[in-house]
Amino acid sequence: xxxxxxxxLPVFLVxxxxxxxxxxxxxxxxxxxxxxxxxQNFAIxxxxxxxxxxxxxxxxxxxGMLVSFYAGAxxxxxxxxxxxxxxxxxxxPDAVAIGFVCLFSNSVxxxxxxxxxxxxxxxxxxxxxxxxxxxxxCYLVGITAMEISLNxxxxxxxxxxxxxxxxFRNAMVLAIFAGFAVNLSGLAVPAMLGDALDMMARAALPxxxxxxxxxxxxxxxEGDLRTILMVVAISLGLHPAITWTLGSLLHLxxxxxxxxxxxxxxxxxxxxxxxxxxxxxxxxxxASSVLVATGTTMIxxxxxxxxxx
Numbered sequence: 001x002x003x004x005x006x007x008x009l010p011v012f013l014v015x016x017x018x019x020x021x022x023x024x025x026x027x028x029x030x031x032x033x034x035x036x037x038x039x040q041n042f043a044i045x046x047x048x049x050x051x052x053x054x055x056x057x058x059x060x061x062x063x064g065m066l067v068s069f070y071a072g073a074x075x076x077x078x079x080x081x082x083x084x085x086x087x088x089x090x091x092x093p094d095a096v097a098i099g100f101v102c103l104f105s106n107s108v109x110x111x112x113x114x115x116x117x118x119x120x121x122x123x124x125x126x127x128x129x130x131x132x133x134x135x136x137x138c139y140l141v142g143i144t145a146m147e148i149s150l151n152x153x154x155x156x157x158x159x160x161x162x163x164x165x166x167x168f169r170n171a172m173v174l175a176i177f178a179g180f181a182v183n184l185s186g187l188a189v190p191a192m193l194g195d196a197l198d199m200m201a202r203a204a205l206p207x208x209x210x211x212x213x214x215x216x217x218x219x220x221x222e223g224d225l226r227t228i229l230m231v232v233a234i235s236l237g238l239h240p241a242i243t244w245t246l247g248s249l250l251h252l253x254x255x256x257x258x259x260x261x262x263x264x265x266x267x268x269x270x271x272x273x274x275x276x277x278x279x280x281x282x283x284x285x286x287a288s289s290v291l292v293a294t295g296t297t298m299i300x301x302x303x304x305x306x307x308x309x
Contacts (some may be wrong), residue, residue, distance in 0.1 A: 011300050014206060020214025032214035039211055043204035044108060045175030046197045051128040052179030060129040064250035069130055069260045070137060072242035076234050077103035088227050092149040097282035100142040101236040101289050106269035107134050109208045117263050118305055126259035135173045142275055181257060212267040215270055219287035231289040236300045238266035254309050265304045267293035
């Protein structure tokens with residue numbers, strides 16, 4: 001119970017403040033759009049760049065941890081895709097978008113603050129190792145599958161430029177690659193620039209959590225209840241369970257095990273809805289699943305925290 005009050009509720013209170021502020025008209029929806037653009041295109045990329053540029057890659061990019069998390073994510077993508085297609089008779093593009101919602105955990109806006117509050121800032125190195133590959137991996141899987149479903153008669157070679165363009169228009173993906181470039185090259189970031197980036201990075205999580213709450217106000221759950229429940233069960237139950245099982249079999253150390261399971265246990269992120277919106281498919285399911293799963297995470301994250309070492 002203590003973890004619920006000390007770790008989880010403060011994160012969701014900030015998110016709730018954003019939701020209530022927009023609901024009551026204290027913060028206009030247009031302002032939320034600007035705040036989320038600032039967080040996602042500037043502050044969070046600064047946070048990711050600084051964290052990855054200083055990451056001890058040899059120590060933190062633990063293969064077993066990455067296999068545990070990403071194998072679980074990929075299995076959940078296919079379970080969601082096939083469930084949408086064969087249980088609920090959705091067209092293939094809809095099924096891909098629903099599978100993407102099951103694939104894309106909210107690793108940054110929920111996973112990082114909950115891990116930090118549970119085990120301190122020093123526990124975040126393993127989270128950033130997962131985040132470093134998260135957007136590139138998920139977009140590669142989702143965009144490739146969607147292009148195949150939409151262009152069954154075209155070769156993947158023809159779809160490759162669109163896949164790459166979509167990936168490299170994302171500020172967080174660019175920040176991740178820039179962080180790796182600085183890390184691997186050994187270049188030093190000038191102190192003055194580093195201090196400025198750190199100031200931006202400190203604004204990332206509170207701004208993004210408040211903005212996420214305001215954004216979720218728009219996505220009222222409606223219709224497709226069984227599909228939404230399937231997505232929530234896969235995202236909050238199946239993914240962390242697979243990651244837990246694989247992490248145990250691969251004998252992950254405690255820090256890696258915690259970061260992998262908690263990140264896997266997070267609700268789908270807003271990017272899952274943005275992906276569906278980009279292609280104009282399954283938008284209602286994606287938006288409602290993000291909202292319902294985010295609220296449910298308050299309880300399910302408490303469970304996972306209580307059973308983790």
